[in-house]
Amino acid sequence: MMKFNDVVDVIKSLSTDEKREISxxxxxxLREESRDQIYxxxxxxxxxxxxxxxIFSKQINRLKELLE
Structure with missing residues (x-):
């Protein structure tokens, strides 16, 4: 398994187009992971x-109690 620094070094050596593609x-x-987490x-x-x-409440004091 590659270490993070190894990945960074490999990315640095890529062409500009390859870096854009990776980006x-x-x-x-990241969008897909965020979507999955929301789901x-x-x-x-x-x-x-x-x-x-x-628990639902419209009363602000009750909501504060629930948050504590």
């Missing part, structure tokens, strides 16, 4: 709601 790929991978959080929240574990 685009990284942005795409996982959504699924988890749906499950919590289904099990009655979520």
């Amino acid at each position: 685009l790929l990284l942005k795409q991978y 996982e959080n959504f699924q988890s929240t749906k499950q919590e709601e289904k099990q009655g574990e979520l």
Whole structure:
């Protein structure tokens, strides 16, 4: 397995076009990971709601209590 520094060194040696391609790929991978995490959080929240574990309130003092 390559170490981070090894990866950085390899990237430094690439052409400008290859660096741009890597940049685009990284942005795409980060978007996909972010999307996946949002979906996982959504699924988890749906499950919590289904099990009655979520507490809702319109009262600011109650919301502050819930955050503590």
